[in-house]
Amino acid sequence: MVEKRPFLNFLAHAVLVLGVLIVAFPIYVAFIASTHGPTDFLSGLIPLTPGDNMVNTYGKMMTDGMASAGMPPLSLQMFNSLIMALTIAIGKIAISIISAYAIVYFRFPFRGLAFWLIFITLMLPVEVRILPTYHVVASLGMLDTYAGLTIPLIASATATFLFRQVFLTIPDELMEAARIDGAGPLKFFWDILLPMSRNNIAALFVILFIYGWNQYLWPLLVTTDPSHYTIVMGIKRMADVVDSQPQWNYIMATAILAMLPPVLVVILMQKLFVKGLIETEK
Amino acid sequence: MKRTHFRNKILPYLLIAPQLAITIVFFLWPAGEAVLQSFQQEDAFGLKTSWVGLANYSDLFSDPVYIQSLEVTVVFTIAVTAAALIVALLLALAVDRAVKSGPAYTTLLVWPYAVAPAVVGVLWWFLFNPTIGILPYLLSLVGYHWNHALNGTDAMILVVIASAWPQVSYNFLFFVAGLQSIPASMREAAAIDGAGPVKRFFTITLPLLSPTTFFLTVVNFVYAMFATFPVIHATTKGGPAGSTDILVFKVYNDGFIGLNLGSSAAQSVVLLVIVIALTVIQFRFVERRVQY
Numbered sequence: 191m192v193e194k195r196p197f198l199n200f201l202a203h204a205v206l207v208l209g210v211l212i213v214a215f216p217i218y219v220a221f222i223a224s225t226h227g228p229t230d231f232l233s234g235l236i237p238l239t240p241g242d243n244m245v246n247t248y249g250k251m252m253t254d255g256m257a258s259a260g261m262p263p264l265s266l267q268m269f270n271s272l273i274m275a276l277t278i279a280i281g282k283i284a285i286s287i288i289s290a291y292a293i294v295y296f297r298f299p300f301r302g303l304a305f306w307l308i309f310i311t312l313m314l315p316v317e318v319r320i321l322p323t324y325h326v327v328a329s330l331g332m333l334d335t336y337a338g339l340t341i342p343l344i345a346s347a348t349a350t351f352l353f354r355q356v357f358l359t360i361p362d363e364l365m366e367a368a369r370i371d372g373a374g375p376l377k378f379f380w381d382i383l384l385p386m387s388r389n390n391i392a393a394l395f396v397i398l399f400i401y402g403w404n405q406y407l408w409p410l411l412v413t414t415d416p417s418h419y420t421i422v423m424g425i426k427r428m429a430d431v432v433d434s435q436p437q438w439n440y441i442m443a444t445a446i447l448a449m450l451p452p453v454l455v456v457i458l459m460q461k462l463f464v465k466g467l468i469e470t471e472k
Numbered sequence: 473m474k475r476t477h478f479r480n481k482i483l484p485y486l487l488i489a490p491q492l493a494i495t496i497v498f499f500l501w502p503a504g505e506a507v508l509q510s511f512q513q514e515d516a517f518g519l520k521t522s523w524v525g526l527a528n529y530s531d532l533f534s535d536p537v538y539i540q541s542l543e544v545t546v547v548f549t550i551a552v553t554a555a556a557l558i559v560a561l562l563l564a565l566a567v568d569r570a571v572k573s574g575p576a577y578t579t580l581l582v583w584p585y586a587v588a589p590a591v592v593g594v595l596w597w598f599l600f601n602p603t604i605g606i607l608p609y610l611l612s613l614v615g616y617h618w619n620h621a622l623n624g625t626d627a628m629i630l631v632v633i634a635s636a637w638p639q640v641s642y643n644f645l646f647f648v649a650g651l652q653s654i655p656a657s658m659r660e661a662a663a664i665d666g667a668g669p670v671k672r673f674f675t676i677t678l679p680l681l682s683p684t685t686f687f688l689t690v691v692n693f694v695y696a697m698f699a700t701f702p703v704i705h706a707t708t709k710g711g712p713a714g715s716t717d718i719l720v721f722k723v724y725n726d727g728f729i730g731l732n733l734g735s736s737a738a739q740s741v742v743l744l745v746i747v748i749a750l751t752v753i754q755f756r757f758v759e760r761r762v763q764y
Contacts, residue, residue, distance in 0.1 A: 205563065206563065209566070213640075285490040285494070288491075289487060296478055301484075307495055308492070310495075314499045315698050318698070362475045369478075378478075422702075425706075449587045457583055
């Protein structure tokens with residue numbers, strides 16, 4: 191702090207408190223809504239104090255879902271989301287770390303080409319190739335499968351670049367020493383590189399878990415069978431019930447449960463999260 | 473670049489194969505298909521395809537609906553970027569000032585990043601619901617009748633707020649890092665020379681933050697143009713009357729719901745060009761940006 195300015199200090203705290211409140215407000219309202227019974231919404235305004243229907247609402251959503259809207263129980267949807275998030279995070283890390291290893295520690299024909307092919311994926315987000323990608327996945331018979339949900343999203347230029355950077359900072363002497371001691375490429379990778387990149391892997395995992403859990407467009411395209419719905423895409427199908435007013439308490443309970451796992455990950459692993467965020471954008 | 477390398481003929485190919493296989497099958501093949509299809513047209517029954525050259529593109533740019541979508545995208549992207557950057561900068565400056573309690577505030581401000589855009593959309597859709605939402609109620613007290621189902625401006629405000637909300641957390645983290653990398657000695661020197669807080673902000677802090685700001689602007693552009701699909705889909709679905717129909721949503725709608733292959737492919741290629749341009753800018757001009 192450069193100088194004493196009590197008013198500025200006060201202003202700073204005021205701005206922060208206001209910011210925290212604005213950030214928390216939608217979640218508060220959603221949570222309150224999820225604790226009420228369906229009839230409490232007929233009065234014309236969202237209730238702002240907790241109701242007494244919380245156990246009921248969450249219990250029903252976790253075990254039954256909303257049969258009228260063709261929604262499977264949330265426990266199943268959360269399980270699907272978990273599978274999707276874990277497969278994407280682990281898959282991306284696994285295939286990126288080995289391809290970065292190949293690019294940094296080996297010399298082989300077409301190395302440059304391979305690097306560029308991976309780089310190009312940065313320029314092809316799923317949003318710009320929705321229909322053709324859907325066709326490819328459909329013609330491979332991967333609709334409504336976990337493989338179809340996850341594998342097309344597993345390629346990652348960002349993760350490959352990150353591991354490439356990490357490997358480039360590891361001193362050459364380590365590899366030379368390992369070779370003199372008779373370690374082959376796989377042993378060197380497993381016993382030296384992997385333990386040395388543990389921190390980066392953890393940070394990346396946090397980011398990719400959130401990325402995987404929050405996928406929306408892709409599950410929307412490739413799943414038509416309710417047993418493969420993920421919770422983030424399921425919430426919208428539920429809100430779309432045409433013939434009646436949306437059942438707010440159930441929708442908001444779903445919203446709360448849909449955001450809980452990634453939010454907990456960020457709060458509990460904030461250091462790793464910040465590290466991952468800043469590294470992946472480099 | 474490493475001085476020495478492992479000598480092994482097959483292993484590197486095996487290591488890189490999974491990544492390349494997925495890239496080729498799920499990225500390059502579909503993208504190539506989109507480019508090809510953008511030069512083709514199917515007849516009404518999908519039985520015959522014929523080459524039509526640039527007809528899909530010229531149709532696209534003479535279609536007032538597409539032009540409207542372009543304009544909507546520009547307004548939306550700029551609004552989301554500006555809102556998310558300005559709010560994040562304000563919060564970052566405040567955290568920078570509140571040294572001791574900074575980390576606690578940071579924790580309370582970063583978690584919205586983890587909330588899925590689709591969920592954010594549903595939350596704000598609920599808050600702004602014209603019949604039971606709390607915000608329309610408050611607005612009606614000052615005499616404004618909010619209805620994003622009928623009023624295009626209301627709908628735009630809704631999707632901008634919902635899209636900017638999680639992005640504020642992201643920008644905030646980068647601004648905090650940027651502010652911390654500004655040497656305190658510079659601000660102290662300026663203070664000794666008699667510059668007040670406002671003057672210091674505009675002559676020292678803001679210019680030194682400009683690499684961060686530029687980088688974040690590009691990232692926010694990409695976010696607003698491509699990653700906000702779930703927000704639109706979960707709230708307004710491009711309506712009313714196309715007033716929030718951003719390009720990405722239109723590609724989905726025309727291709728997946730409307731099944732207009734040629735036009736959807738041409739739109740994909742237009743988006744592709746935009747992404748490539750933004751990526752090039754990011755990698756060419758954002759090289760030396762922030763010191764962490």
